[in-house]
Amino acid sequence: MSDSKRVLTKTYHQPLGDKLWRNFVIGIPYFWLLLFFLAPFAIVFKISFATPIVAQPPFTPLFDFTANASQWLLATWDNYRFLTEDNLYWVSYFKSIKTAAISTLICLLIGYPMAYGIARATSTTRNILLMLVILPFWTSFLLRVYAWMGLLGKNGIVNSLLMNMGLIDSPLQMLYTDMAVYLGIVYTYIPFMILPLYATLEKMDPSLHDAAADLGAKPWQTFIDVTLPLSMPGIIAGSLLVFIPAIGEYVIPALLGGIDSLMIGRTLYDEFFVNRDWPLASAVATILLIIVVIPIMLFQRSQQEQE
């Protein structure tokens, strides 16, 4: 039997080991997801049906097998019911959605021209610009938020600069305002908007723009008719990547926002650590997850329809 023949057989019949190895490699991320996302969520979900007690852990078990058969299950909807009754939760959810939505919009408005510029730059400048977009990730997130506190504070750099220039007489209240929260969120998450936008804009065939111009479209018409619709996947992906983390954001509103900036992350924290009401906090987290999952599912659906 010749050597070439043996080589052929080998490629046609993948040894069992290869297959196992491949399944293993594909399986790792799923295993990761199962272990560190689904399992904790299942626990949180379970706790959200319990009743708080002063004990260790601070909630009742779901099942009590010492009781009568009809009373084994101790699950209760009380926590969810409570969420709908207390105004506080409505307000924080609404505030969170509003803050995340506005921040996403600002990110889009700033990020789109930036992504467009990067995609159109020559390849050397492009790499430098992309580096600059990613650069902030090289320092700690918390540190950068503290830096903003230093910038925006009463005696911060911005205020002293403006006062020295004689533009204002007394310091402006910038820190602990909604504006500071928007600023912090936009500053932190804008790379997540720019990168997917850049990816779609960069792979767009430039002759499509020429073709539109050739057919009589002015530059702004080319943008509306061709560039914008074709970059929709990037817009949606970028918006989700900003909106989802922004909605549950805790650190930024806690450090930069006012006392009244009741975003859901803050409420969640308070329920867990101040009130020690784990079941209620779990219910808050579950609802938050549902709010976040719905837009993702809609996005997936629209992607599938396009194909």
Next chain:
Amino acid sequence: MNNENTIKANQSAKPYVAETPWLDPEAVPFIQIKGLSKQFDDFSAVDNVDLNIYKGELFTILGGSGCGKSTLLRMLAGFETPNAGQIIIDGIDMANIPAYDRPINMMFQSYAVFPHMTVEQNISYGLKKDKLAKAEIATRVKDMLELVQLSELAKRKPNQLSGGQRQRVALARALIKQPKVLLLDEPLAALDKKLREQTQFELINLQYELGITFVVVTHDQEEAMTLSTRVAVMDAGKFIQIDTPTQVYESPHNRFVANFFGTINFFNATVLSTDPEAQTLTAQLEKTGTQLEAKAEGRFSASDEVTIAVRPEKISVSQERPEGDHLTITKGTVEDLAYYGNRSVYRVRSQSGRIIQVSAQNNQRSEQLVLEWDDEVYLSWDSSCNVVLSE
């Protein structure tokens, strides 16, 4: 649908018999290009080019990949700004006219069909930008869809079309605005061979019927020969020769053009004498000393070193010395032969040691004159077939 890739069912339309406005000194060119140059950094993509194209022409720019064809076309369309020179179309200087205002449409090399629009939306796009009435757009789109036989596919998206169908969408989209000039950048390159040949004739018919001036860019010399009224042969950003297909084939100006259009034999020769009156010269081939006559304008003089070029199909092979006037005759041995059915190709080593390629039509069924390897043969051709090149 058996003729799904046919632009026009009417194949009987007569081929366009070109008038020859370029020979008329009075004729005003429709497109005038003067001293046009384009540099990318230090690299000259188009280098001081002059060109006149007349109304109704099907003009082809032919050259290898990277020679600057697309750049020239893109300057005509207004996508690239020239570094120097002038483009005048229909008497109007295009310098300050942006792409979207030029009376020109282009069919792109990659087709550039809008992927998010249906066939219909693609084709109507240009008319919508011109703010035409809805009813007029509808009728013109309908007519155009019929012309390019896409009516049934009007609601399809480009990713549901074949390559040939996308090509027709691109063509229809460019034609519907009834431009004065249609630029086509390698319109057939992405099609397979059979479809390409068929579409060539459809393009000619279409151009003939619509009377639009076509400027076609291609790297395929056969395509250039079939399509064009005139061909500009381009190399490294410059035009080497601008002539009719017959002229570039039969009377190339230099080795580059001669080589570009199929196989050709070159001989080194020395001019013996010239006859300015009859515009002929006699020359002697290097080594063999074979003497020959050739037509030549007055630019040569005695003792010039020249190249004589002869196409393989002009040469006859025979085992006996042929008789006749004005023949150039040389001897050699058959080194190689190949039978292609309709023709045979011989590679004959001449006495000078040079290989001469001969292509003979097998116009008789008889199996006489079957040449064998190592046969001694005479090669002969009419003196009018000698092309004298200066390099």
